[in-house]
Amino acid sequence: MIDIVNQINATQREIGNQAVTGGPGRSVLLRRSYDAPVEDVWHACTDPERLGRWLGVVEGNLRVGGRFQLKENAGGEILRCEEPRLLKVTWLFGEGMPTEVEVRLSPGEDGRTLFELEHASPAQIVDELVNTYGPGGTIGIGVGWDLALLGLDLFLRDVEFDPASWQHTPEARDFATRGCHAWGRAVQVAWGTSDDDVATAVAFATQHFVPETDSAG
Template sequence: MIDIVTQINDIRREVGSGRLGGSEARSVILRRRYDAEIEDVWDACTNAERIPRWFLPVSGDLRLGGKYQLEGNAGGEIVKCEPPRLLRVTWVFGELPPSEVEVRLSAGAGGDTTDFELEHIAIVDPEHWVQFGPGAVGVGWDLTLLGLGLHLRGGGIDNPGEWLQSPEAKAFMTRSSDAWRVAHEASGADPTEAAAMAQRTLAVYTGDPSAN
């Protein structure tokens, strides 16, 4: 069993804005501390043999300037790589405009923990934002950080596809969606609108229309 409350509370979330390619963009930032040395966290995030154990199968040339493809998901180019502290990639999913994901690591006091920070910045269609808000990508990244944390502890989810349909996964996604609602409100969003976006996002992730 996963301690869902602890896993959700271990992540600090921020909703922001910026510029990408000269255009206005929106960002989500997730921060979490892992009980693992920075070199281990870096290796887990960049080693093609380890990435599928907590995220998705990956192919491509995993080096600076190389291109990657996550099976059934996004692909792109590795545009910045400074081991073991900084990784930035372009993130191309379907027909959506290219976005960017940056992972920043720093060693905690004593060297046996790592502060992990992930920022996803994207040009978002206004209608899509009004419909779903930051949870559209935020919930997915919460799930990803959960997988990484379990992997770094020597565990994992045996059958991720099956687990995503389980009551435990739906409970996690429910709390995740609500946590992004809170972060959205903290960024200045109207509480009623933020709550409606979170509910619509949850309905998509869980496949449960009643969540809408």
């Protein structure tokens, strides 16, 4: 069993205005600490074999300027790779304007690692999304990364975990639902959104981004 409440509370969530290449942007920022040294976390995030065990199978020319593709997920270009502290890539799922993901690592107390992941999108994309669907769409972006950070924690602690099979279980639904509420609070802090609008956004995000539960789950 996964301690869902502890995992949700382990991550700090923020909504920001991180610029992207070519102009202004909006971002979701996730920050948490891992009980592993920086070098270990770095290799878990950059070594193809290790990535495949918690995030997804990755292929491509894995160097600065090269392109990568996560199986059945996003792909993009590697913009920066400064071992063991900084990784920045473009992030594109399907057609549309590319977004940017930056992972930042720094040493923490007692040999731990402070991990930050910031996913920035062109302001035009986010503003159109919010105008159409409200802040619930932004919440959905954050919830997707919550699962990735959970997978990384379990991998670093050598806990057996298969995201593909887990994501349709009642436990996964609980995790994603709590994540939607946590991102709702981050939206309210960043944008001063009213309680009623936050509740509407969380309901939208839960409806669209919380996985269905398998009957056998």
